[in-house]
Amino acid sequence: MKKILKWAGILLLSLALIASSAVLYFKTKADKMAEERHNPEIALLIDIPTDSISLERGRILSVGCQDCHGHDYAGKDFFNDPMIGFMASPNLTPSKGSAVELYETKDWIKALRHGLNPEGRPLMVMPSESIGQLSDRDLGCLISYLKTLEPIVKPLGPTNFSFMAKAMLGAGLFGNLYPYDIIEHESVKSIKAPAVSNLPEYGEYFAKFKGCKSCHGDELNGAKSPDPVSPAAANITSGGNLGKWSLQDFILTMRSGTTPEGKFLKPDIMPWVGLSVHSDTELEALFNYLKAQPSLDDSEEIKP
Numbered sequence: 001m002k003k004i005l006k007w008a009g010i011l012l013l014s015l016a017l018i019a020s021s022a023v024l025y026f027k028t029k030a031d032k033m034a035e036e037r038h039n040p041e042i043a044l045l046i047d048i049p050t051d052s053i054s055l056e057r058g059r060i061l062s063v064g065c066q067d068c069h070g071h072d073y074a075g076k077d078f079f080n081d082p083m084i085g086f087m088a089s090p091n092l093t094p095s096k097g098s099a100v101e102l103y104e105t106k107d108w109i110k111a112l113r114h115g116l117n118p119e120g121r122p123l124m125v126m127p128s129e130s131i132g133q134l135s136d137r138d139l140g141c142l143i144s145y146l147k148t149l150e151p152i153v154k155p156l157g158p159t160n161f162s163f164m165a166k167a168m169l170g171a172g173l174f175g176n177l178y179p180y181d182i183i184e185h186e187s188v189k190s191i192k193a194p195a196v197s198n199l200p201e202y203g204e205y206f207a208k209f210k211g212c213k214s215c216h217g218d219e220l221n222g223a224k225s226p227d228p229v230s231p232a233a234a235n236i237t238s239g240g241n242l243g244k245w246s247l248q249d250f251i252l253t254m255r256s257g258t259t260p261e262g263k264f265l266k267p268d269i270m271p272w273v274g275l276s277v278h279s280d281t282e283l284e285a286l287f288n289y290l291k292a293q294p295s296l297d298d299s300e301e302i303k304p
């Protein structure tokens with residue numbers, strides 16, 4: 001009996017040791033990931049137009065940024081959790097001490113298309129894999145508008161992850177948080193877009209830079225979120241509720257956040273506010289694009 005207890009003790013102790021060295025391994029891996037620096041070749045020849053029509057286009061394209069960077073674009077507590085730690089989203093206004101104070105056009109492109117800060121550090125959570133799909137022209141309008149933001153000084157605390165959060169990050173438990181890793185850096189050097197119209201091809205472009213597929217899945221028939229407390233992203237092919245919606249239903253949903261079935265879509269989960277400011281023509285293009293996709297059953301991931 002004593003012998004068995006002794007062996008059980010040794011076994012438990014070795015398991016604990018393996019577990020703690022795994023935790024340390026993943027924590028170190030997360031630290032390494034955060035220290036990586038990259039320097040991809042970027043497109044430098046983007047025109048930054050300053051006429052009023054272009055600035056208005058830029059303003060519309062920037063509304064979605066407020067979801068994370070705050071209503072005044074000056075950054076906010078992005079998360080603040082005793083278990084995970086603290087992270088602020090950076091201040092995007094050109095004020096003293098803001099993240100973009102010294103930004104030149106190339107730095108904007110590096111962040112928005114390649115997911116890197118000016119030093120080449122991969123940005124975390126910042127959805128450059130979709131925003132970076134904006135055409136050269138739209139990206140120019142967006143950057144131009146951002147440069148005109150009123151400078152706001154706002155103190156934001158430094159990012160500080162707990163040991164456990166780093167270990168979980170290193171082990172990939174939060175999914176991949178670095179868009180840099182999934183961006184095709186060659187293909188984003190220069191991007192052309194179809195002219196604005198209600199056609200599905202424009203809708204496809206719109207869906208790309210809004211990142212519908214990064215949440216709703218490659219086939220748009222639904223996907224789970226890496227965030228365990230977030231609801232799954234619905235099937236938005238005709239196989240889901242969308243199949244029963246008219247164009248007017250769709251536009252109203254994108255403008256009010258409430259679906260014809262009466263469900264309110266929380267804007268921090270389904271980012272519709274940045275969609276709501278686009279024209280009827282653009283929303284119609286999005287609808288026509290979704291309707292032109294194969295009608296699929298809910299993906300396996302989201303089936304109850």
Ligand code: HEC
Nearest residue numbers: 064065067068089090099111117118123124125126127131
């Ligand atoms: C889902 C949330 C989210 C959205 C939406 C978002 N961002 Fe970010 N962004 C972040 C976070 C978080 C960071 C900080 C990442 C880091 O430091 O690792 C960031 C970083 C940045 C940076 C880099 C600043 C620096 O430190 O050099 C820029 C520039 C930026 N965002 C611009 C934008 C613009 C422009 C938009 C809208 C077109 C936008 N972001 C939309 C979350 C978001």
Ligand code: HEC
Nearest residue numbers: 207210211212215231232233234236241259265269270271
């Ligand atoms: C950041 C992730 C995210 C992005 C990006 C996103 N969605 Fe969603 N969307 C969701 C989630 C999550 C839900 C489900 C919300 C719920 O159940 O409360 C949802 C719900 C919806 C619904 C309601 C479906 C129904 O049956 O009630 C529609 C329509 C929709 N999204 C369309 C879109 C379109 C079109 C795009 C791209 C332009 C898009 N979404 C981009 C996460 C996202």
